[in-house]
Structures are given as C-alpha cells and as structure tokens.
Amino acid sequence: MNLQNLQTNQSFKNYNNLCSVLDEPIKKCGKSRQLQIADWQRYFDYSKDGQKFIITEIYNDPKEKVDKRGHHSNKAKSENDKRHKNGGHKTSAISTYMTNELCEILECDVFLHSSESQIIIKNLKLINENYNDCVYHFDDNMYHTVDGEETYYYDYEKDFFLDYCNTIMNSYKRRLKTILQKLSAIPNVIVKNDYGITVIKDGINGSNYYDTEFIEDEATIKKISELESNLFIVYDVHESNEKWKIYTNKTKKDEFTNDFVKKVGTLLKRNDIINCYKTIYIEAPVGTDFSSIDNYIADVEESDKFDNDFVKAQEKFASKKLETLFNKKKFGNDLYNSDDILKSDIVNSCLGMVNYQGNIKKNKQTMMK
Structure with a gap:
C-alpha cells in the first residue's frame, strides 16, 4: 500500500479512484472489499459522502490488526459441528448462502427491485435459469427420448414436475421472506412490497413502447x-400452493391475467395497463453493516468453508422435495404413484431444476431440449 500521496481532508470520487492512489487491487464488491477497507483503517480513517471517500486522519503508526472473525467463525464452527454430529448437511446452509448473496448484491448495487421469483432465479441463482420456460411453457419445451424417438411426457409426469417446481419455489420464497424480515430490522434499510405495472406509452412517429x-x-x-x-x-x-394450476395452464393464465389487469385498470382508472405483478423493493445505504443478521459471514475465508455445505444442502433439499410429493395424499390415497414416477426420467428433470455447484452448467445445456 502506497500512502505517500495521501493527505488529510483529501477526497476521492469513489473506491476505484482511492485504490489507484494507494496502489491497491480493485476488489469485487462484497466481503473481500470489506476486508480490504477494514485493513486500510489500520493506516487511516475516512468518512463517506455517497460514493466519495474523504480522508479524515492518517496514523503515524499502523494500528494493531484485530481478528474480528471470532464470533462468526465460532458460530460457523458450531453449525458445522451440529451438521456432522447429525450425520448430514442441514439445509440452513441454503439460508446462509441466500443471506450472504443478497447482502453482497446490496453492497454492490445499493438497491434491488424485482419479483420474488426473479430474485431467486436471476439474482440468487438457486433455481435453473430455464425455470420459467420449463414451467410456464412445459408442452413447448419439455420432452424426452423413448426408444430413440422424441416424445412428450404423460400428464401424470407433467403434473408431478409442475408440482415439484412449485414446491421448491415456495420453499425458497419462505426463506427469502424470513431473510427480508431480518434485513428490515437494520437501521436505514428499506424493505417493502409493492406492485409493478407494465403500461403502453406513445412513442415517436406514432409508435408505442412498454414502460414499467x-x-x-x-x-x-x-x-x-x-x-x-x-x-x-x-x-x-x-x-397459495394451488396457484401453479393457473399459471401453468396457458389458457387459464391468459384468462386470469386479463381479468386481473382489467380490474386493476378499473381501480386505477387507466386503460394503458397490460400486466400487473407483485414486487419487492430493498434498499441498503452505502456502508450498511449486515453483521447483525443471522447466517451473515463477515470473513471471506469463513464464507469459503460453507461452499461444500451449500452444495450438499442443495442436493439434500432437491431429494427431500421429491419425498414431500410422494407423501402427498388425496382422499386418503397417494396423489402420485411413486413407482411410476421413479421409473420416469421426469425425476432427473425435477432434480435438475435445483442449482448447485457442478450441475449449473449441465442444467443450462440439457434442461431445454
């Protein structure tokens, strides 16, 4: 680190600018950058004004390096010990992953405004990126090879697959809801639910465009x-767990969406709305301290130790949800015939919807035939 060009009251327009003056590497947003900045504070102190760094004090002698990992490391070790004593990997590792990924996104982008499902698929990448195409356009995209010929799945296979996808999505949504509740308890962090509407607006030369x-x-x-x-x-x-029966049936989905949009248009006294959907808005000011949240790992090295636990937890989660469906009853009888389902390769398609290290690349290549 080069401190020769650093002066008290000097300001830098952003992190990258300060790195160039200090001859320091530019770190990716998240824990590695946090650790780097924490180390800088052994040599100087600063205040923030938006993205701007303002040097407030330069120390004659560097402060002693303090290991702040104790609380989190001991907590992580305790959770790890519990898992091994129980002979398995608890799916709480998934919540740990979700918490840290979401915090890292907010550290980089300050705010996030999206639907629950898009946060889970696109931002947290917990579910196969082809989820929407596979679920909402099953008949167009999902088929398999039998005796050398491509053929569609039977209705019972389709129902099982769609029910499975709905089950894993709802499970992740419940975890996300818990994490958001904890985030909202942090001072100055905003978490709120609202609705997004897609509208048609007049463009140039009589053309139209969509806006949100x-x-x-x-x-x-x-x-x-x-x-x-x-x-x-x-x-x-x-x-709530029956909504998928509407959304996965194109005719019903279109009818429901049209009815809902009309009612929203009447309520808002507008005729330019073509879609309406639930969204979540999350905002965390620059410098927000997330360390008070359960499952948050401040130390990047400790975070690396959870990678293997996360993979095992996702694998266990995917298999457990199969068992959940096999245990479903209707009028006292099994809703699905497990023998028939297990003979079908629809099981592999189900498991492939859950992303974990090692199967992400495979999912992208093979889920869409």
Whole structure:
C-alpha cells in the first residue's frame, strides 16, 4: 500500500479512484472489499459522502490488526459441528448462502427491485435459469427420448414436475421472506412490497413502447391485493400452493391475467395497463453493516468453508422435495404413484431444476431440449 500521496481532508470520487492512489487491487464488491477497507483503517480513517471517500486522519503508526472473525467463525464452527454430529448437511446452509448473496448484491448495487421469483432465479441463482420456460411453457419445451424417438411426457409426469417446481419455489420464497424480515430490522434499510405495472406509452412517429411503473401507495396496494385474492377464489384457487394450476395452464393464465389487469385498470382508472405483478423493493445505504443478521459471514475465508455445505444442502433439499410429493395424499390415497414416477426420467428433470455447484452448467445445456 502506497500512502505517500495521501493527505488529510483529501477526497476521492469513489473506491476505484482511492485504490489507484494507494496502489491497491480493485476488489469485487462484497466481503473481500470489506476486508480490504477494514485493513486500510489500520493506516487511516475516512468518512463517506455517497460514493466519495474523504480522508479524515492518517496514523503515524499502523494500528494493531484485530481478528474480528471470532464470533462468526465460532458460530460457523458450531453449525458445522451440529451438521456432522447429525450425520448430514442441514439445509440452513441454503439460508446462509441466500443471506450472504443478497447482502453482497446490496453492497454492490445499493438497491434491488424485482419479483420474488426473479430474485431467486436471476439474482440468487438457486433455481435453473430455464425455470420459467420449463414451467410456464412445459408442452413447448419439455420432452424426452423413448426408444430413440422424441416424445412428450404423460400428464401424470407433467403434473408431478409442475408440482415439484412449485414446491421448491415456495420453499425458497419462505426463506427469502424470513431473510427480508431480518434485513428490515437494520437501521436505514428499506424493505417493502409493492406492485409493478407494465403500461403502453406513445412513442415517436406514432409508435408505442412498454414502460414499467410501481404502485407504492399502501392503500392502493392493499386494494390490488384484495382484488387478486378474490379473483383466485373465482378461479377455484383457495390455497397459495394451488396457484401453479393457473399459471401453468396457458389458457387459464391468459384468462386470469386479463381479468386481473382489467380490474386493476378499473381501480386505477387507466386503460394503458397490460400486466400487473407483485414486487419487492430493498434498499441498503452505502456502508450498511449486515453483521447483525443471522447466517451473515463477515470473513471471506469463513464464507469459503460453507461452499461444500451449500452444495450438499442443495442436493439434500432437491431429494427431500421429491419425498414431500410422494407423501402427498388425496382422499386418503397417494396423489402420485411413486413407482411410476421413479421409473420416469421426469425425476432427473425435477432434480435438475435445483442449482448447485457442478450441475449449473449441465442444467443450462440439457434442461431445454
């Protein structure tokens, strides 16, 4: 580190600018950068103004390096010991992964505004990136080879696959909800639910373009939520875990979406809305301290130790959800015939929807035939 060009009250427009003056490598957003900046504070102190660094003090002698890993390392070691004593890898490693990935995203981008499913698929990459195509366009994309010929799956195989995908997605959503509740307890961190609407707007020379707006008024959000809930009942959906039966049937999905959009348009007194969907807004100011959250790992080395646990936990999670479906009952009888399902390669397609190190590349290449 080169401190020769550093002066008190000197300001730098951003992190990269400060790195160039200090002859320090530019670290990826997240824990590696946090550790680097923490080490800098042994030599000088600074304040922040947005992205700007302002040097407030330069020490004559570097401060002693303090190992702040104790709390987190001991906690991680305790969790690790529990897992091995129980003879397996607890799926809490998934929550640990989700927590740290989400915090790292916020450290880089400050805010995130997206739907729950897109956070899980696109941002956290817990589920195969082809999830939407496989689930919402099953008949167009999902088929297999039998006796050398490509053929579609039977209806019972399709139902099992769609039910499985809905089950894993809802499980991840529940974990995400818990993590967001903990995030919202951190001072100055904003977590709120709202609705996004896609609208058609007039462009140049008579052309149209699509734009996205967000409904943030709490009273309006409540009314839209009630509209949606009542409409689900009209479509004979009384439980959250039954919604997939609408969304995976193109005809029903289109009918439901059109009815919902019309009702939202009437409520908002607008005729330019073509879609309406739930979103989550998360904002964490620069410099937010996430260390108070359970499962947050401040030390990048300790984080690396969880990689293997995460892989094992995802594998266990994927298999466990198969068991969940095999145990489903309807009128006292098994909803699915496990013998028939296990003979089908639809099981491999189910397991392939869960991403973990080692199968991500494979999933991208083989899920879409």
